[in-house]
Amino acid sequence: MKTLIPSNPQLRPTTKDLAKAAGVSRATVDRVLNGRDGVTQKTVDRVNLAIKELGFVRNLQAANLAKSKSYRFLFALPSSGDQFLQQIVARIEEAQEIFSADHVLCEVQHIDENDPHSISAFLGALDKSEVTGVALMSPETPQVRDAIIRLQERGIAALPFVSNQSMMTDHWVGIDNRAAGATASLLLGQCIGQRSGTVMVIAESMQSRDSLERRLGFDAIMNESFPQLRPLPSLETYGNEARARDVIAANLENNPDIVGIYVMASEARAPLSVLRDLQVDRSIVKIAHEMTPCTEAALRAQELSGVIAQNPGHLVRSAVRRLRGIVDNRDTLGSQESIRIEIHLRTNI
Amino acid sequence: MKTLIPSNPQLRPTTKDLAKAAGVSRATVDRVLNGRDGVTQKTVDRVNLAIKELGFVRNLQAANLAKSKSYRFLFALPSSGDQFLQQIVARIEEAQEIFSADHVLCEVQHIDENDPHSISAFLGALDKSEVTGVALMSPETPQVRDAIIRLQERGIAALPFVSNQSMMTDHWVGIDNRAAGATASLLLGQCIGQRSGTVMVIAESMQSRDSLERRLGFDAIMNESFPQLRPLPSLETYGNEARARDVIAANLENNPDIVGIYVMASEARAPLSVLRDLQVDRSIVKIAHEMTPCTEAALRAQELSGVIAQNPGHLVRSAVRRLRGIVDNRDTLGSQESIRIEIHLRTNI
DNA sequence: TTATTATTGAGGCACGTGCCTCAGGACAAG
């Protein structure tokens, strides 16, 4: 039926082949490949032409072997006890194993997310010989932005991680929070169905860019597709359970016609436990963010209708791949690295 | 003047270190590591002990370099013009680029999915020196199963791909189709809301294991959570648009109270186009499988409420990583390789 | 005992690249 695969023993060309093709020595090829100076432009062009013609690609393993190079990446994460963060830390340790075959070391460094000055100082103290790259999860501030730029100038790869930074829209790992809010809105609206009423929105704080974007996306879809629903102003818990209890209880009392609740914060434990204590009607549809032990249990118990999530494992691995791409100066594939917005129902946990 | 090698933090022990620690020569270490015979059990144990104590891990890049080994993987896919398949083929070409740095070559071979004999013959003719591993997408038959086993015996890695094979539950790449059907059911039910009525189910064929499992999961959730909905028996299109038109039209006529449609087939083009032609009421909720240009457009047009999908890029990359894991005889990380059931609404395409 | 075999050690080359030294040549300025 089918013909066998033709055996094309076309091995990859080496620097030796390159040298021969370009009519230069291997030393010169090496100078060009590694951007060392002391080579005429004419010679450089000749080598580059040969590279193109032969389709030469440098053997990274051999190169790394020769340099006995290894990658040492740092994940600078907030120090909060967030369950989502715990997931990420766990995935970093996993990634450690996966990438150990590639000489990649990952470490976690906890930082005080609310102290831009100390973050900046910390990043400024990093040494290129000790750290190859940094994935940074931190709210955007001028100090942090500057620190990132200075990192890059010193030859250390830097990558905004999960938490959005307005600059370098192409160089970051995380989801589109506007679309995430829109997705939450759509799912909530669909689950609520024909009923009309108001929708409660619970956030940790509306200071952060991420929260604002989610809210923006949420409202857009609400307005566009669910005119019978009226989203309330965002409640802010500030990560304080007592405060959460107060504002949520008050909100419930003031709005007896609540038919849906959107827990926008990445930490849903406090809001969920408060809602449980207040014995909120089960017919009220609830949506939260991020898959954690807490939200997973709530999903199974049908206490939550759905969870909008970003996959912590993908986030971590994508960050590692991109950091490596930066230091190796090769481009990473976009479609692989875009982090998708996941929807979890109780059937696909 | 040469600077002495700074006592680098001994990153990874080498075979030399191993030899010293075990009190044997490097040649013996090599014999043990590569499973060559002619070594006393006692010596083997001593080396293995040293491996454990030092936490030795073989440097795969160096090994591959020495062997000048490269991986050559074959994706054996059905020859149909399925859009989902086209996506997969496109992702394989992408993966080619990503993995080229690791000396991985991927090729696509189209097979006649309905001719188990020719598949078996094709697999049987593969030579280890030409093909390192095969990812096979094919319905389960005894011949194919045997061919897979014989492949493995000949030292060629084999991996069921997307299409389910009952054997080797741990060694395959794809989603849990039962859960996928359940998810479709839940999403459909939620979108339909309070309304009651019947639900149309369109399949390509109910012969395949995948279809049966999806249907099973679909019915389970329907029965459990949506008593007001009555799923109809599965329609079979056999990939034939004319036939699709007939059975769907008849089904619509016989059941005027249809409130939802579940397109179970991975190719939704024909059913969607038929439904469009028949000018089916837009209030009827529709769910389909797999993200393709067709379903994506339908989603954007709000013609489909949701799409249950498995990510083609992940499927391909996961297959490559697992094949590589098999030939390198190391275990791949489960959590990375499980393919998730994605839910796409128009907000998270 | 001797002959035979099994086990181990020593050493070396290879893979493809990075990086180093040294020498030869071209060229310009003095």
Next chain:
DNA sequence: CTTGTCCTGAGGCACGTGCCTCAATAATAA
């Protein structure tokens, strides 16, 4: 002319592992 600078080639070692040969020793059989 010499002197100096710039470009290039030649050659070699290193990285860690696989694989080969050859000798040396230990264990076993005859």
